[in-house]
Amino acid sequence: MVMKKFAMNTSVLMGENVCEQIGAQADVLGARKILLVTDEGLQKAGVVAKVLQHIDKTKFAVTVFAEVKPDPSVKTVDQGAAIARENGCDLVISVGGGSPIDAGKAIAVVIANGGSCADYEGLDQYTEPPVPLFAIPTTCGTGSEVTFGAVLTNTDTNYKFILYGYNCAPRVAFLDPMLVMGIPKQVLAPTGMDALTHAVESYISKGATPQSRPMALEAMRLIGKNFTCAIENTTNVEAMTNMLYAANIAGTAFACSRLGIIHAMALPLGAFFHVPHGIANSILLPHGLDYNLGYDDAGYCDMAVALGEDLSGLPKEEGACKLVDVIRKIACDVGVPTTLSDVGVTADRIGDMARDTMKSSHIPVNPRPISQKEVEGVYRKAM
Ligand SMILES: [Fe+2]
Numbered sequence: 001m002v003m004k005k006f007a008m009n010t011s012v013l014m015g016e017n018v019c020e021q022i023g024a025q026a027d028v029l030g031a032r033k034i035l036l037v038t039d040e041g042l043q044k045a046g047v048v049a050k051v052l053q054h055i056d057k058t059k060f061a062v063t064v065f066a067e068v069k070p071d072p073s074v075k076t077v078d079q080g081a082a083i084a085r086e087n088g089c090d091l092v093i094s095v096g097g098g099s100p101i102d103a104g105k106a107i108a109v110v111i112a113n114g115g116s117c118a119d120y121e122g123l124d125q126y127t128e129p130p131v132p133l134f135a136i137p138t139t140c141g142t143g144s145e146v147t148f149g150a151v152l153t154n155t156d157t158n159y160k161f162i163l164y165g166y167n168c169a170p171r172v173a174f175l176d177p178m179l180v181m182g183i184p185k186q187v188l189a190p191t192g193m194d195a196l197t198h199a200v201e202s203y204i205s206k207g208a209t210p211q212s213r214p215m216a217l218e219a220m221r222l223i224g225k226n227f228t229c230a231i232e233n234t235t236n237v238e239a240m241t242n243m244l245y246a247a248n249i250a251g252t253a254f255a256c257s258r259l260g261i262i263h264a265m266a267l268p269l270g271a272f273f274h275v276p277h278g279i280a281n282s283i284l285l286p287h288g289l290d291y292n293l294g295y296d297d298a299g300y301c302d303m304a305v306a307l308g309e310d311l312s313g314l315p316k317e318e319g320a321c322k323l324v325d326v327i328r329k330i331a332c333d334v335g336v337p338t339t340l341s342d343v344g345v346t347a348d349r350i351g352d353m354a355r356d357t358m359k360s361s362h363i364p365v366n367p368r369p370i371s372q373k374e375v376e377g378v379y380r381k382a383m
Contacts, residue, residue, distance in 0.1 A: 012173045019054040068099050077103050090131055103152075108133045143248055149168060177237065215253040263360070265280075268354075288378065354379065
């Protein structure tokens, strides 16, 4: 039996210019020296400056670390932690998508515990509590601003691993819709598909709880209603705000329920072929749902309805199939790649990827048991 737990360790502050509250929240912790973790693109685009304008420089010393790349590496995290320690930082603020936020979590662990983030793979593998972390998402996808883990890559071995612990979650998440307004649709499409995959996998996970399931369903309802409008116009305030909130709600749900085979299979695609996380999920999503079909037909019907399908009069088995159709339609509408071959994946590494998939903590909570051979089969179908 899967042990279930619902916890939420992050205060979520929402609204336009909510970053004005950073100083007051830092005061609560007595923090004065900030390491701001981000990426070069956000710094160049002026997003970091928008956040910095809300931080009183006479009160707080801020060191900006803008070296995070997609799929943050062990080396980058250790470098960020070394800079933070040199500057005596007592608060980490991550600004960005999943990569800077995940890097910030791991940096906060290494500041407090020393060594390398590679020493802390798995659950609660560190002894000292991480220094406090604030997270400011600039995409509508990962939900990393409320989750307990960081996905990191050891670039020497092409191995992606998760460092996690309940006190790894950011203390405060600041959701400012103005920070996601006007993001390129090439960013919104995969990150929105990631959020959708979180909601779907969370809802049918064996680790889902009575708290997480309504959250996952609400995330799907918001995504079903707003994703296409947001893609058509990424400055549509209502649609973008709802996408930002949907991603956050889905993150809160899956942080507790865990996910399933789609995310377990997506990580090796990133490690071996550098397929962006949201793209990997959107390609695998219909195939993973096909694999799990018949293991939770009622759940599939709930999700199809949340995404806007009318299933009245249909038997459950047929309704469940509609979910796969509606997911394919959303992927088509937002314009993401639909096959692994489209994104440069070659069949020669399927065996290695399937082996790494089986190490994932998402595998035991997938609704249908899966073997390494079956994982290989799902990868082949997605080619
Ligand atoms: Fe994800």
